[in-house]
Amino acid sequence: MNAVFDQAQAQINRDRNALPPASAATALPELLRSSLACLLLATAFAGFARRAGAELSLLEEMQRRLRWLRLRPGRGRDRSDADWIREMAGKREG
Secondary structure: HHHHHHHHHHHHHHHHHOOOOHHHHHHHHHHHHHHHHHHHHHHHHHOOOOOOOOEHHHHHHHHHHHHHHHHHOOOOOOOOOHHHHOOOOOHHOO
């Protein structure tokens, strides 16, 4: 009979340990560690992966696209995003 109670107590302890932490603050370090690991793995993959026939890695392609978006003509600091959107909409309609 005691063996059954001991087994039940062991099962309760295992289940209690498997429950998520009581507060979000206790889970934050693990969440940050997992997020950082995922970000590093994705960056490493993008750094080494290449599309078929491409000479640049995916990371280099993304960097080039971001640079192009920042430097594209017609996006001076004196113009707002709304002005640019209106201009683009007018070009497509006309």
